[in-house]
Structures are given as structure tokens and as C-alpha cells.
Amino acid sequence: MTTSKYKICRRLGPGVYEKCQTQKFVISQAKRKNDKRPKQLSDFGTQLIEKQKVRFSYGVSERQMRNYVRVAMESRGLSPADKLFELLESRLDNVVYRLGIAHTRALARQIVAHGHIIVNGKRLKVASHLVGVGDVITPREESKKSPLFTEIDKRLKTYTVPNWLKLDSNTLVASVQGAPKNTEGYLNLNTVIEFYSR
Numbered sequence: 001m002t003t004s005k006y007k008i009c010r011r012l013g014p015g016v017y018e019k020c021q022t023q024k025f026v027i028s029q030a031k032r033k034n035d036k037r038p039k040q041l042s043d044f045g046t047q048l049i050e051k052q053k054v055r056f057s058y059g060v061s062e063r064q065m066r067n068y069v070r071v072a073m074e075s076r077g078l079s080p081a082d083k084l085f086e087l088l089e090s091r092l093d094n095v096v097y098r099l100g101i102a103h104t105r106a107l108a109r110q111i112v113a114h115g116h117i118i119v120n121g122k123r124l125k126v127a128s129h130l131v132g133v134g135d136v137i138t139p140r141e142e143s144k145k146s147p148l149f150t151e152i153d154k155r156l157k158t159y160t161v162p163n164w165l166k167l168d169s170n171t172l173v174a175s176v177q178g179a180p181k182n183t184e185g186y187l188n189l190n191t192v193i194e195f196y197s198r
Helices: 003-012 023-035 043-058 062-074 080-089 092-098 105-113 152-157 189-196
Strands: 117-119 122-124 136-139 165-168 173-176
Touching: 043 062, 043 189, 062 080, 062 189, 080 092, 080 189, 092 105, 092 117, 092 136
Parallel strands: none
Antiparallel strands: 117 122, 117 136, 136 173, 165 173
């Protein structure tokens, strides 16, 4: 893990990057909290931290984030926060991560960018491509021999795919079964919407 990522985790919380979710990081954070009195944040400060937490978690630029929020606020039928979550989770790199094909979103982005993923029979290299219900996602047959996929069978034995996705662990053929729902509660997307609504 780079020093910059470690600093980001200390500022925004352990859920931002997968490598910050270790016991070692949690212990180091606990020691820091005992040494320092926590600073009281303003409403703007809280909103900014939540926005940055979402951005770094999903690996999206500020421009992409603004576009997602704009689409979410213009949508009908869902609350802006629920729509924003759906847009972020439906990104191809995130879906590859959620399927357990990659153990981090950064690696999932690399896998997509290098053309290892097929969606509905078409090779895609755009990490931000949004998948929809019924889409079929699978690694390229040639890519399955790549070192990126060598340990995947072991990883998938202990991995649980979200219920809006379906994966055949033998063939690595996956499909989108429904819309993602924000059940974890780690990200406060209402606060993010408030930040961009100022």
C-alpha cells in the first residue's frame, strides 16, 4: 500500500481501500485516536469527507462524480441517494470486483482496461461502462490463462456474490439479475447529494 493511500484511509476511514481493512490498520487507528482529541467537523466538512470517501472507494474522478450526482438528482422513481448508489455499483469495474473476479476495485479497473472482460459477447475496455439487468459478463477465454485469473477458483470458494448478481464459478459466466441496493450503510450518499446541492 502506498503512503498516500494510507493517509487517505486515516483521513476518511478504513472502508475506502481494501488494504486498509486489516487488523493492523485498525489497531494503528485506535492508538492515534487515543493520542489525539477528535476534531469537531462542520456540516461542510462532514459532507466533503463523505464525498471523498465515495470517490476514492469507487475510484472515480470529480467530474465523473458530478455527472453521476446530476443523473441521480434528475432520475424519477428512486431517491437521488439510491440512484447514485445504483450508478456507482453498476460500473463494469465495480461489477468485476463484486463478482470476486478481482480482489480490489483497482485491480478490477486494470482487468477491464486491458480488455480481459466480455459483456454480451463484446470485448469492453471502459471501466465506467454501466451494466444493466440481463447483461452477461465473463472473462475472455484467452484471458483465463493470464496470471490475473490463476487463483480465482480458490478465492471464489469462500466468496459470496451480491444477490443482484449471479455467477457460475466453474465457467465464470455472470449475469446481472437486478438493481443493486445499498444495504451496507457504510457510505452516506444522502450527505454526498447535499454536498453537491449547496
